[in-house]
Structures are given as structure tokens and as C-alpha cells.
Amino acid sequence: MTTETDVPASPEAHARKVIRNYTLVAMATGAVPLPTASVAIVTENAMMISHVAASFGVPVSVGTVAASLGTVGMLNLGGRALFVEGMRALNTLGGGIASIAISALGATTAGLQTWGIGFLALEIARRGGAPVEHREAAAIIESAKASFDPEALRREKEMEP
Numbered sequence: 001m002t003t004e005t006d007v008p009a010s011p012e013a014h015a016r017k018v019i020r021n022y023t024l025v026a027m028a029t030g031a032v033p034l035p036t037a038s039v040a041i042v043t044e045n046a047m048m049i050s051h052v053a054a055s056f057g058v059p060v061s062v063g064t065v066a067a068s069l070g071t072v073g074m075l076n077l078g079g080r081a082l083f084v085e086g087m088r089a090l091n092t093l094g095g096g097i098a099s100i101a102i103s104a105l106g107a108t109t110a111g112l113q114t115w116g117i118g119f120l121a122l123e124i125a126r127r128g129g130a131p132v133e134h135r136e137a138a139a140i141i142e143s144a145k146a147s148f149d150p151e152a153l154r155r156e157k158e159m160e161p
Contacts, residue, residue: 014074015125017119022048023111027150030110031103038110048114049121056125063120069141074146108117109151116144 022044029040046062053060120140123132132140 011013011055011057012122015052015122018051019054019115019122022051023114024116024119024153024157026114027107027111028074031107033103033106037106037110041114045114045117048118052118052121052130053125056128058125058129060124060129064124064129064131065117066135067125068120068131070137081126095160111150111153112145112148115148119144121158 026041026044029037029044047063049060049065120132120137122132123136125142
């Protein structure tokens, strides 16, 4: 049974909750020390974009988010993912503290990227599904990076009824 406290007050509040939850999931996935974890994170991000769009009842696609980021933005995200995947591959040769550090790096990178993509999808949804200019997309991503606080996200989730 759904109660009034279960239903977010606005599409914006619902979308922010979606972004938070997918960010936490991406962090858990990113911590997995397997070279293929990024594939799962890409899938999770695509699902998040769809759920953010559904919060507003507008179409937002992965393609619209990618178009807003532009080539440089996509290369930046892809470069980070490749770095983490390379570290995971090297991890198979080592272990111990290196494994913990690589898992932490993977979790943080996945969370940060998901958080930024989520807020970009949110802005696109606010605009009815229209892409944003590259410079504005970069500013949205930078603002999201500045507000990224994994511990605050966990506490917020824990406080939910």
C-alpha cells in the first residue's frame, strides 16, 4: 500500500531520489573488482536516464544525454572508465591493499559519473527532453561533481521509511 509519504512531492524530488539510488547502485557495482563491471554501470545509467525521464513524463534518451555532452564529454567519461578497467585488469596480478584501493577508485568513479549523468538527464527532462548546449552540459557535470558526497547519499537513503 502506498502512503502519502511514499510519493515524492514533485517530479523533481522523485528524479533526485532516482539519481541518488542509481548512484549508490553504481558505486556498489564499481567496487566489484572485475574488468567488465563498467558494462553493468552503463546499463544502470541507461535505466536511470529512463527513470528520470519517466518522473517528468517526457522522453529522454541516452542519445540525447550523449549529444548534450558532445564528443569531448563522452571521451572524458570513456577515458575514466578505461582507466578504471585497466586498473582492474592489473589487479588480477596483485591483491591486498592494491585490490582495496582499486575497488574504492572504481566505486568513486562510477558514483561520480552516474551522479553527473543523472543531473544532466534531470536538466534535459526539465526542458521536455531537449538537449542542452555542450558548455551548459559541462557546467551541469561540474556542479554535480562539486555536490557529490557519497556519505550524505548513504545517510539519506538510510533515513528513508
